[in-house]
Amino acid sequence: MMAAPLERCSGFSMLSPPPTEPEEVDPWERPCTEVLSGVSALLKERGLSIDLEALRLELEGSSGGPADLSVPLHRVARQGGRNPAELAAELAGVWPARGSTLSASAKGAYLNFDAEPATLAARTLELIGTRRERYGFLRSTNTSVCVEHTSANPNGPFHIGRVRNAIIGDTYARILRAAGYRVTVHYYVDDVGRQAAVISWIWSNPRAQWPPAALATLPPGREGPEAGEKADHYYGRPYPVVSALLKEDAALAADLGEYARKVEEGHAPPAHRELSERVLAGMLASLARLGIQYDEFVWESRFLADGSVDRMIARLKQAPHAVQEENGAWAIDASGYGLPQESSRLIFTRADGTSLYATRDLAYHESKFASFPRVIDVLGADHLLHSKVLDALLAEVGEPRRPEFVFYQYIQAPGGSKMSTRAGTAVYLDDLLDEAVERAHTEVLARREDLDDDAVGEIAEAVGASAVRYSILRVAPDKPVQFRWEEALSFEGRTAPFLLYSYARATTLLHKADRLDPPHPFEAGQLTAPEERRLLRALSRLPGVVRYSARTGHVHALATYAHELADAFHSCYQAVPVLRAGAERESRIALVAATRITLGVTLDLLGLARLERM
């Protein structure tokens, strides 16, 4: 259900690289161009034609196979009445050796191409040496994109079900930047409407008037948060109980409705915004531990204050399918938009004339389109219908553009049930982080007796936070997952600490060689061990993975890649001596230095820590 973002990122541009930025960004760019033009020419000579775009995608995706690049010939051969295997053999036989950096071979119906080991090594290490911290970054697209993510209501602390949004969104923003976009990250702060009013409404009432059940959520005899207690936790305490009571108690609900109406009309007491900000600050502090930050906080009330919601309502009333209900509410008859029957009437003003979430969100999106050609929203699966409603409303007001959506499924509580504060099944981000950092602390102490407390604490924080982030990132967003403590807190295998360890290992090795800063002299022909070749191939793939990840929104592809890279490094490290090597020493140091850069960039893109030691 991932809506494929439009394909506007820079592809290989194999046939005509953009003249503005001629520099090479991907070691596979030229080999792919060579195969693409060479194979299509050979086929043409034989009266056969191949879909170049399909072949391009085939080549980009073929890096995981047994050959560096491979072209399946089943279809072309059949269409030309040829035997695929014979055709493959024939083409491999005539593949121009002169000037080609690739050797061709036939395996069944596949025409395979392999880079000479020395060529691959030279190309990859030289490119990494040139690009340095920009390796993995693609050419600029000169396109601005707005990524909205998290946007959780400021009504209590994050549980890990909600934080999947922030982690995916933040990572996608990083990847899009690497893919050449100018990215602005928005957090839409919902300070209008009934849900948003609950917290400030209850806290604005004297405690003596609180419903007993709400009062019971507070620690007795305390007037405010204790030292060390975060505002989101303290002020969020009554929220679940109060929101439940509102569903049962009509008088309470009416009271809140009146309060919410004042908020919408701009007459909110100062405490309303103040409380929202305090709770939000608590939430953001937790996200900051995960390395998540925002360029802009867009408060929903802004669109009421500046009149854009009113203007939007006026436009909607003029829309082709606008209708007024008997009680005065206005709606769009959206029967033609393919929405489920029940929701085909989209209310955009209540009977009392106040706006709804969808209406305000529409105004927000129009403001985004005024500044950004591309708009991306990261949304939970529960917002799928809302995204369709938004699309329909945009169409109704004549807006031709649409946001792109990245959806993710919720994380379920350990038992498999829904993560719910009220049911007590929620796992809080802060608790998870604290637990992870504590575990990391123990691990560091067990390994490093030489470090002082500050260093140990710093490393533990980085390891713990990275572990949490990666445990969520590594799974495809559209998979529903069940939270498991053992997995989130695991430090070996497919985890962040494994990645951080690789980076630290490479770093200390280079320190010992006194060669931390590349480029290093190397002779590509010396890097021929199978493990070295595997590592080189892994290194060479980063730009392609960034491109794929940016194009599809599959941020977990980068997480998978990171593990493959680290894995290749560990194998190589184990198999091939570096410092003790003879003639190959400098070349191997260059390989390790390139690995350190590539791993470092990958860790940055995933929002994981780079540790020099751990």
Next chain:
RNA sequence: GGGCCCGUAGUAUAGCUUGGAUAUCACAGAGGCCUCCGGAGCCUCGAACCCGGGUUCGAAUCCCGGCGGGCCCGCCA
């Protein structure tokens, strides 16, 4: 009831958008590696595409129908 998403070894996961070679990786299990630059590591082995149809030379991948799980169907957000 209707719509959407997910279903891959004991557990967890990649591959699905673009059909193609022996289906990825980890944990757990069995066995091995400290003469070696960091053992949070490395090497070896066993084990999987929910079921049934269809399209195709070829289906984990596309289509249809089941089954199981999740989400949604509000003048909430």
